[in-house]
Amino acid sequence: MYQYIIRRFLIFIPMLIALSIIVFGLAKAAPGDPFSGKILDPEVGMEVYEKQRAELGLDKPVPVQYVRWASKIAQGSFGESITYKGRSVESLIKERFLNTVYLGLFALFITLIVALPIGIYSARRPYSLIDYGTTTFGFFGLAVPNFFFGLVVIYLFSIKLGWFPAQGTISSTKLTGIAEFKDRIHHLVLPGLTLGLASTASYMRYMRSEVMDVLGSDFIRTAKAKGMSANNVLYKHTLRNAMIPIITLLGMELGPLLGGAIITEQVFNFPGIGTLFIGSVINRDYPVVMAITLLLGVAILVGNLLADIFYSVVDPRIRYD
Amino acid sequence: MSSEPVLDVQKLKTYFYLDQNLVAKAVDDVSFSVYPGETVAIVGESGSGKSITALSIMQLINKPGRIVEGSIRVREKNLLDLKEKQMTTIRGNHIGMIFQEPMTALNPVFTIGNQLTEMIRKHKKVSKEIARNKATELLRVVGIPRPDAIMKEYPHQLSGGMRQRVMIAMAISCEPELIIADEPTTALDVTIQAQILDLLKDMQKRYNLAVLLITHDLGVVYEYTDRVIVMYGGQIVEQAPTKKLLSLTKHPYTNGLLSSLPNMEEDVERLGTIKGTVPAAYNFPAGCRFSTRCPAVMEKCRQINPPLLQLDADHFVRCHLYEDGGDE
Numbered sequence: 001m002y003q004y005i006i007r008r009f010l011i012f013i014p015m016l017i018a019l020s021i022i023v024f025g026l027a028k029a030a031p032g033d034p035f036s037g038k039i040l041d042p043e044v045g046m047e048v049y050e051k052q053r054a055e056l057g058l059d060k061p062v063p064v065q066y067v068r069w070a071s072k073i074a075q076g077s078f079g080e081s082i083t084y085k086g087r088s089v090e091s092l093i094k095e096r097f098l099n100t101v102y103l104g105l106f107a108l109f110i111t112l113i114v115a116l117p118i119g120i121y122s123a124r125r126p127y128s129l130i131d132y133g134t135t136t137f138g139f140f141g142l143a144v145p146n147f148f149f150g151l152v153v154i155y156l157f158s159i160k161l162g163w164f165p166a167q168g169t170i171s172s173t174k175l176t177g178i179a180e181f182k183d184r185i186h187h188l189v190l191p192g193l194t195l196g197l198a199s200t201a202s203y204m205r206y207m208r209s210e211v212m213d214v215l216g217s218d219f220i221r222t223a224k225a226k227g228m229s230a231n232n233v234l235y236k237h238t239l240r241n242a243m244i245p246i247i248t249l250l251g252m253e254l255g256p257l258l259g260g261a262i263i264t265e266q267v268f269n270f271p272g273i274g275t276l277f278i279g280s281v282i283n284r285d286y287p288v289v290m291a292i293t294l295l296l297g298v299a300i301l302v303g304n305l306l307a308d309i310f311y312s313v314v315d316p317r318i319r320y321d
Numbered sequence: 322m323s324s325e326p327v328l329d330v331q332k333l334k335t336y337f338y339l340d341q342n343l344v345a346k347a348v349d350d351v352s353f354s355v356y357p358g359e360t361v362a363i364v365g366e367s368g369s370g371k372s373i374t375a376l377s378i379m380q381l382i383n384k385p386g387r388i389v390e391g392s393i394r395v396r397e398k399n400l401l402d403l404k405e406k407q408m409t410t411i412r413g414n415h416i417g418m419i420f421q422e423p424m425t426a427l428n429p430v431f432t433i434g435n436q437l438t439e440m441i442r443k444h445k446k447v448s449k450e451i452a453r454n455k456a457t458e459l460l461r462v463v464g465i466p467r468p469d470a471i472m473k474e475y476p477h478q479l480s481g482g483m484r485q486r487v488m489i490a491m492a493i494s495c496e497p498e499l500i501i502a503d504e505p506t507t508a509l510d511v512t513i514q515a516q517i518l519d520l521l522k523d524m525q526k527r528y529n530l531a532v533l534l535i536t537h538d539l540g541v542v543y544e545y546t547d548r549v550i551v552m553y554g555g556q557i558v559e560q561a562p563t564k565k566l567l568s569l570t571k572h573p574y575t576n577g578l579l580s581s582l583p584n585m586e587e588d589v590e591r592l593g594t595i596k597g598t599v600p601a602a603y604n605f606p607a608g609c610r611f612s613t614r615c616p617a618v619m620e621k622c623r624q625i626n627p628p629l630l631q632l633d634a635d636h637f638v639r640c641h642l643y644e645d646g647g648d649e
Binding site: 006095217218219222223225226228229230232236237240241244288314315316317 | 405406410413426427430431436
């Protein structure tokens, strides 16, 4: 098992190199650089811009630029942001990273506490009124675009009812302890709901079909024939089996958790990775764009590894050796 | 038979409500008893209702199926009157069950030990220690080598025959009076089949169990059972002690089953067959259910379904041929 994990980490190295080449190549393939598309000051001669380009190394051949960039990353530096003068890319990301993680975890939490019980319930009573109701909700959740749902909840719960704030992460930086925690959660509710909507819908559907599948299997009949109680059959024998594919999905959720919030963060003007990413794309702040893309790539790789590890923990038939 | 039956099924009807006006009468008016220490076989083709009868006794019929009528008595209690929660004290405790598919009948994510002990603890209310010791002992009894190690293993690490041994260990773990074995050897290869059936026989002697063996293998019936119930189309068509049924076969269907067996003594060109297939349970003919395939069919058979006639003390048959006192 440990050998397997170490091997998987070693495989990460070539994958990350390939990923970085693709990210860098794509960034370079996009037309323009931080200075194009801007209204340039006519007082300043073109040679000044050329000089600045040279300072950033943008006049060098692309492979040379890549090697410079990659070797800096290897030393732990993603360079300096172009838009935010003098700020390192790491510090920009670090400042927002936790916000996005909180948002993602909160959305995931909502997803799980809503989707799993509903999924189990519908599986136990398929074709009941509640099953049809939740199925309808499921299609609704998958069909409604995130930004639209976000705007609707802002209108309803923030503007009309005034229950939750429409943007930001905290009302005052002076808050500490429990009060701070409460305030952060309060700010997370609307973006969390919005972000969690689609995944709640899909997890609900997954859970329903998994539980239904397992409930029909022979070993469930055996468990019943052994005289096990209904609760034991459901929560022990059924759930443990039904959770196997769900856990795999959860591991793979790590990437989207960090990257999938881009639109939601934008709608709620939420200071996370997503808003930083969009801003950087618009401003052609390539160091930031590349760093975030790389970060999401790593998150997906790690997520997949976690899924595989969890998988072997819950399913004894899976052994990596 | 002298003593009280361990299982007494009367007029059992289990129907499946497939559609608004489509009812599959999978088990239709079935009555029989099983006495202590006895092995009774239920024989029939696929779709004859034998497995549904077994599952009805355990009350493990899933929707859209439902037990419509009848009584199932175990120890003076009518199981059909029990609530689901009370039923869990009967299942596994008074009636053990062994299924056809050992490969899928055990939960893949729990160890053998876990699956055995949880059952012992549920019914016997003993400590984990005692349950584990008992489970290990049971594995030894059913002939599993290194039972201590197997306790910690998962079902996928065992062969089909071993898993069926585990299932038998489970079925006998709480000393039930009755074991229902639903085609316990169908999924196993022939050499293992004999081992498993011998083991079942041993266990029966050791614990004085009654066994209800559901099978379609007449060889198994001949070798291992005391009494046979032949089912066709959800009903009992013939019932008699094994030797008697095989030598003094009455019902044309039973005859058909027997003539389809290969015979060592006689040299035949072709094995006998019963033409056609079992009619679907929602589409039985109006009269005798076997009338569509019966070689001795009469006009009467197409109109009236014959009752189960008693020929002598222990031989019953459902056929118009024997209506006047039983002489052919």
